[in-house]
Amino acid sequence: xxxxxxxxxxxxxxxxxxxxxxxxxxxxxxxxxxxxxxxxxxxxxxxxxxxxxxxxxxxxxxxxxxxxxxxxxxxxxxxxxxxxxxxxxxxxxxxxxxxxxxxxxxxxxxxxxxxxxxxxxxxxxxxxxxxxxxxxxxxxxxxxxxxx
Amino acid sequence: xxxxxxxxxxxxxxxxxxxxxxxxxxxxxxxxxxxxxxxxxxxxxxxxxxxxxxxxxxxxxxxxxxxxxxxxxxxxxxxxxxxxxxxxxxxxxxxxxxxxxxxxxxxxxxxxxxxxxxxxxxxxxxxxxxxxxxxxxxx
Numbered sequence: 001x002x003x004x005x006x007x008x009x010x011x012x013x014x015x016x017x018x019x020x021x022x023x024x025x026x027x028x029x030x031x032x033x034x035x036x037x038x039x040x041x042x043x044x045x046x047x048x049x050x051x052x053x054x055x056x057x058x059x060x061x062x063x064x065x066x067x068x069x070x071x072x073x074x075x076x077x078x079x080x081x082x083x084x085x086x087x088x089x090x091x092x093x094x095x096x097x098x099x100x101x102x103x104x105x106x107x108x109x110x111x112x113x114x115x116x117x118x119x120x121x122x123x124x125x126x127x128x129x130x131x132x133x134x135x136x137x138x139x140x141x142x143x144x145x146x147x148x
Numbered sequence: 149x150x151x152x153x154x155x156x157x158x159x160x161x162x163x164x165x166x167x168x169x170x171x172x173x174x175x176x177x178x179x180x181x182x183x184x185x186x187x188x189x190x191x192x193x194x195x196x197x198x199x200x201x202x203x204x205x206x207x208x209x210x211x212x213x214x215x216x217x218x219x220x221x222x223x224x225x226x227x228x229x230x231x232x233x234x235x236x237x238x239x240x241x242x243x244x245x246x247x248x249x250x251x252x253x254x255x256x257x258x259x260x261x262x263x264x265x266x267x268x269x270x271x272x273x274x275x276x277x278x279x280x281x282x283x284x285x286x287x
Contacts, residue, residue: 011268020266022259054237071176084173091218092265095245112170 005101005125009138012097016089021074022069023062024131027105033059033128041117042087042104044094048108052142055117056090059134074133093138101142152192154189155175162190164209167236168201168224169216178214178243178272196220198227205231212279214263215242217251225250228258241277243267 006028014025038057045053060067066085067073073081090113098108120139128137165182167175175194193208199222201207201260215224218269222230224242231237243269244251255262265276 016266019268025255067173068227070173071180084171088171088173092245095265096247104247108246108248108256109223110246112218112220129246130171148186 002062003102006127008097009093009125009127009140010129011100012093013127013129013136013138016092017058017129017136019121020070020092021066021085021089021132023065027127028047029054029130029135032137034125035144038135039063040082040138042083042090042113042115043117044087044090044113045111045118046094046098046108047111048101050098050108050142052140053118054090054094055139056093057117057139058086058131059136062125062131062134062136065132065134071121083115088125097117097140101140114122155166160188160228161211161279164190165274166193166195166201166204166208166210166213168198168213168219168227169194169243170196170219171216173197174243178270181269182276184269185276186277187273188240196223198224200232201227202230205238211237212276213240214243215240217242217246217282225254225258226262229234241275 005026010028015027017023038059040063041055041057043053063082063086066089067078067082070085071081091110094110100147124139124141126137126139128135154186168180169175169263179192193204193210195204195217200280201213215227218226229257241263243263243265245265247264261275261279
């Protein structure tokens with residue numbers, strides 16, 4: 001069963017993949033893919049009233065399709081742009097999911113997207129989605145509420 | 149859709165635009181979308197952070213600035229605080245993935261437009277037209 005946080009991640013990811021990446025998103029999948037099938041990974045750390053990190057892993061076809069759809073870029077020259085496109089996708093998912101999860105009055109600062117993922121914690125929320133013929137997995141780690 | 153661009157928009161003077169975003173993909177997407185809207189674009193400048201954006205604004209006449217919030221070196225909000233707001237300065241639209249009401253209210257209270265990512269081409273065009281109309285009203 002999906003948790004509220006997973007539903008928020010799904011809503012935000014669907015919005016980002018469909019409107020920004022121009023990719024159709026299917027249903028959430030119950031059986032997670034092996035990490036080797038999701039080789040492109042970026043993460044966005046955030047800080048403020050809450051701290052945490054969102055990690056986005058996608059299959060190679062999704063990785064390639066993002067830059068092609070967003071900018072019309074393909075071929076070997078597109079490789080650096082692919083990482084930028086994936087990073088922007090993670091940024092938009094994070095920015096859209098957090099207000100659902102933390103409330104719309106929480107001001108947070110998002111760090112620039114970085115390649116790779118931090119070590120996963122057991123308390124992370126996640127969702128994996130069908131994206132066209134590929135997959136995308138979004139994982140959110142949320143630290144304790146900071147004292148104001 | 150964006151094919152309903154009307155003549156008055158095309159009659160505007162060419163816009164000198166500054167796009168400030170640490171994501172070059174987003175900068176390219178914004179510029180590409182602006183070109184699709186039918187708005188008359190003149191010179192388009194790009195900056196990867198607020199500090200570089202301020203540098204361009206010191207040197208170049210800019211009609212319209214589209215500014216991200218979360219950027220290295222100098223954030224979009226800090227950049228705008230340093231820039232201030234004047235009738236002769238550029239109209240500013242903050243373009244951010246931050247979906248919180250608090251952030252949007254903060255930007256609107258500074259007198260700038262706010263556009264949430266992801267956005268459709270017509271959303272960008274409408275935000276630009278609103279910003280330019282605000283400029284006209286100020287005069």
